Amino acid sequence: MLGYLVPGVAFGSIEGQSYGLAGAFAILFYFGYSWIARIGNRALAKAEERLYGLPAADAAAGIVGLVVGLVVAALLYPAFRAFGAAAPWLAVLATLALGALGARFAVAKRPDVLGWIDAARTPVVKEEPKRIYEHKILDTSVIIDGRIADICKTGFLEGTLVIPEFVLEELQHIADSSDLLKRNRGRRGLDILNKIQKELDVKVLIYEGDYDEISEVDSKLVKLAKALHGKVVTNDFNLNKVCELQGVAVLNINDLANAVKPVVLPGEEIMVQVIKDGKEHGQGVAYLDDGTMIVVEGGRDYIGSHLEVLVTSVLQTSAGRMIFAKPKQLEKAAQ
Numbered sequence: 001m002l003g004y005l006v007p008g009v010a011f012g013s014i015e016g017q018s019y020g021l022a023g024a025f026a027i028l029f030y031f032g033y034s035w036i037a038r039i040g041n042r043a044l045a046k047a048e049e050r051l052y053g054l055p056a057a058d059a060a061a062g063i064v065g066l067v068v069g070l071v072v073a074a075l076l077y078p079a080f081r082a083f084g085a086a087a088p089w090l091a092v093l094a095t096l097a098l099g100a101l102g103a104r105f106a107v108a109k110r111p112d113v114l115g116w117i118d119a120a121r122t123p124v125v126k127e128e129p130k131r132i133y134e135h136k137i138l139d140t141s142v143i144i145d146g147r148i149a150d151i152c153k154t155g156f157l158e159g160t161l162v163i164p165e166f167v168l169e170e171l172q173h174i175a176d177s178s179d180l181l182k183r184n185r186g187r188r189g190l191d192i193l194n195k196i197q198k199e200l201d202v203k204v205l206i207y208e209g210d211y212d213e214i215s216e217v218d219s220k221l222v223k224l225a226k227a228l229h230g231k232v233v234t235n236d237f238n239l240n241k242v243c244e245l246q247g248v249a250v251l252n253i254n255d256l257a258n259a260v261k262p263v264v265l266p267g268e269e270i271m272v273q274v275i276k277d278g279k280e281h282g283q284g285v286a287y288l289d290d291g292t293m294i295v296v297e298g299g300r301d302y303i304g305s306h307l308e309v310l311v312t313s314v315l316q317t318s319a320g321r322m323i324f325a326k327p328k329q330l331e332k333a334a335q
Contacts, residue, residue, distance in 0.1 A: 070095060135205070135230030136251065137162045139221055140170050142234050144189040147253055152202045157251075162230060163193065164207045166220055222246050258321050261290050268311045269328060270294075274302045294323045302327065 076094060136159050142148050143163075151157050171193075175186030197204050211220045218239050225232050225248045232243050235253040243250040264270065272286035272294055284299025286309075296302070296309055309325035316322075 134159045135162045135225075135228045136160065136233050137164065137207075137221060137225050137228065137230050138167065139232060139234040139236060139239060140167050140174075140189070140217065141236045141239070142253055143167070143171065143192055144174075144185050145235050145253060146188060146192050147235075147257070148233065149192050149195050149200065151253070151256070152196060152200050157202075157233075159230075160203045160205050161196065161233075162205045162207050162224075162228065164209075164220065164224060166210050166217055168193075168206070170217055218242060222248050225249075257290075258316060261292060261321065262288075264288075264292075264311055264314060264323055266311050266313055269308055270311065270325070271306060271308050272296070272325075273306045274299045274304065276303065288323075292321050292323060294325055297324065297326045299327060 074095075136157060138148065138161060148157075152161070171186055171189045173186070174182050175190055177183045177186065196202055207224065209224075211223055214220050214223065218236075219242075221232055221239070222243060224230075225243070226246070231249040231251050232239065233251045233253070234240060234243075237254075240250050240252050270288075272288070274284035274286045274296055276285050277283065277300055278285050278295055282298050282300050284296040284301075284303055286294040286296055286299070288294065294309070297312075299307075299309075308328045310328050311323055311325045313324045314321065315324070
């Protein structure tokens with residue numbers, strides 16, 4: 001009958017069978033299209049509904065897992081070539097399986113996956129250890145001395161320099177003194193403070209508080225150091241001792257100067273110039289370049305001249321360092 005429908009084509013021929021199969025598939029597609037379309041639309045609607053109802057965090061984790069699964073499947077694709085004609089089908093199955101497995105695993109482990117994402121996105125910032133800076137409270141003597149400015153300039157003194165208001169008042173009183181020497185010392189101290197504030201990279205705090213019930217400036221400094229948990233910076237020997245008795249940390253400029261002075265040991269020979277008489281009979285006094293005093297036994301006869309001396313002993317205290325020596329000529333004569 002189909003041969004009559006297609007003129008010139010016999011039903012039993014190969015060409016006739018091809019036309020017959022094509023017509024049959026066309027009829028099946030025509031009647032089955034609506035049914036297939038309805039099933040597909042229902043599946044898409046369910047998938048869309050589930051996708052919209054999925055939390056954003058789960059969706060993000062699922063996408064990450066899906067991508068990871070697809071990447072793993074792509075890496076395994078060369079291994080499927082050994083299966084010949086079945087390789088494409090195996091690759092498709094592996095892609096679907098690994099993609100679905102990666103998505104489900106990522107959703108199940110959502111907190112960990114999102115944590116990894118945040119860790120990879122957030123730059124690692126190394127926190128510097130917190131440094132505790134102490135307050136360094138300056139007394140009047142160390143300001144007038146002037147060496148505190150040089151120490152601050154070198155950067156060896158860290159923290160905040162605290163200058164109490166009562167110390168400034170004492171400096172002002174000294175600068176207004178009728179005595180020329182005191183007036184010059186007071187003005188020098190004010191100049192040093194001005195240099196520290198304006199020229200040096202040091203944090204300076206003017207403490208305006210006062211202790212009216214205390215009259216002595218040294219006692220006020222000790223009490224302020226206890227209140228601020230700071231250290232007193234001084235070169236006053238008596239204040240140094242008071243701070244030690246009161247349990248207050250102290251930084252003595254003289255101790256620092258002695259620590260960096262060249263070490264002179266007994267038995268060494270040095271060249272000095274005797275400047276003046278000593279306290280004891282026959283003594284002469286000389287000085288090193290750093291200001292260290294040398295007491296020369298029998299050096300009175302050599303005042304104004306240079307001579308080589310032999311160091312006999314070294315005495316070091318918070319008040320300074322003293323060196324005792326004898327002229328080398330006298331030592332040789334005694335031998």
